[in-house]
Amino acid sequence: AQTVTQSQPEMSVQEAETVTLSCTYDTSESNYYLFWYKQPPSRQMILVIRQEAYKQQNATENRFSVNFQKAAKSFSLKISDSQLGDTAMYFCAISGGATNKLIFGTGTLLAVQP
Amino acid sequence: GAVVSQHPSRVICKSGTSVKIECRSLDFQATTMFWYRQFPKKSLMLMATSNEGSKATYEQGVEKDKFLINHASLTLSTLTVTSAHPEDSSFYICSARDGGPLSYEQYFGPGTRLTVT
Numbered sequence: 001a002q003t004v005t006q007s008q009p010e011m012s013v014q015e016a017e018t019v020t021l022s023c024t025y026d027t028s029e030s031n032y033y034l035f036w037y038k039q040p041p042s043r044q045m046i047l048v049i050r051q052e053a054y055k056q057q058n059a060t061e062n063r064f065s066v067n068f069q070k071a072a073k074s075f076s077l078k079i080s081d082s083q084l085g086d087t088a089m090y091f092c093a094i095s096g097g098a099t100n101k102l103i104f105g106t107g108t109l110l111a112v113q114p
Numbered sequence: 115g116a117v118v119s120q121h122p123s124r125v126i127c128k129s130g131t132s133v134k135i136e137c138r139s140l141d142f143q144a145t146t147m148f149w150y151r152q153f154p155k156k157s158l159m160l161m162a163t164s165n166e167g168s169k170a171t172y173e174q175g176v177e178k179d180k181f182l183i184n185h186a187s188l189t190l191s192t193l194t195v196t197s198a199h200p201e202d203s204s205f206y207i208c209s210a211r212d213g214g215p216l217s218y219e220q221y222f223g224p225g226t227r228l229t230v231t
């Protein structure tokens with residue numbers, strides 16, 4: 001079974017500052033993928049960034065980057081130059097195995113303050 | 115990019131009636147679709163995996179006779195909540211996978227808010 005843990009229910013950051021959201025996971029699969037999804041108030045799920053577990057290099061997408069520590073089973077998301085539009089619920093997720101189902105963490109509600 | 119639609123976006127129904135939610139992949143063929151349920155300020159809970167042309171696979175604890183899933187074509191899956199009760203009120207989200215089982219990308223619909231009175 002795969003599990004994802006997000007230990008920060010809520011976080012707040014000032015506009016233009018940097019914030020890091022934590023995520024740890026557990027899996028017995030050798031090949032898996034890790035994701036960060038954003039869910040704004042509209043509730044549309046938006047893929048922020050993904051990481052293939054076999055890649056050592058941390059994924060980066062513009063202001064978003066991850067710190068992937070495979071041995072520690074840690075997958076944190078760093079948001080640089082935070083913007084008001086980044087205010088949302090952020091979910092960490094893992095997929096892998098025969099079915100490739102997505103398993104989500106409990107989420108972190110991020111508020112960007114002006 | 116791949117687009118997934120859901121219809122309706124909001125539905126209110128009376129207790130004891132059934133309601134159908136459609137999930138469509140608009141610009142790609144989806145052999146697999148997933149149905150999730152989300153309570154307010156909570157995470158997405160996978161209900162079932164819908165495979166085109168075969169029976170859906172339900173997660174443990176999900177009543178398959180209550181939540182009927184049909185995936186009749188490569189672009190359409192439906193979720194029917196039968197004999198709905200107020201506790202079935204929730205936000206239902208579908209996603210579709212482009213490609214075979216080894217494909218990891220899922221594209222999400224905008225969700226359907228169900229209210230049972």
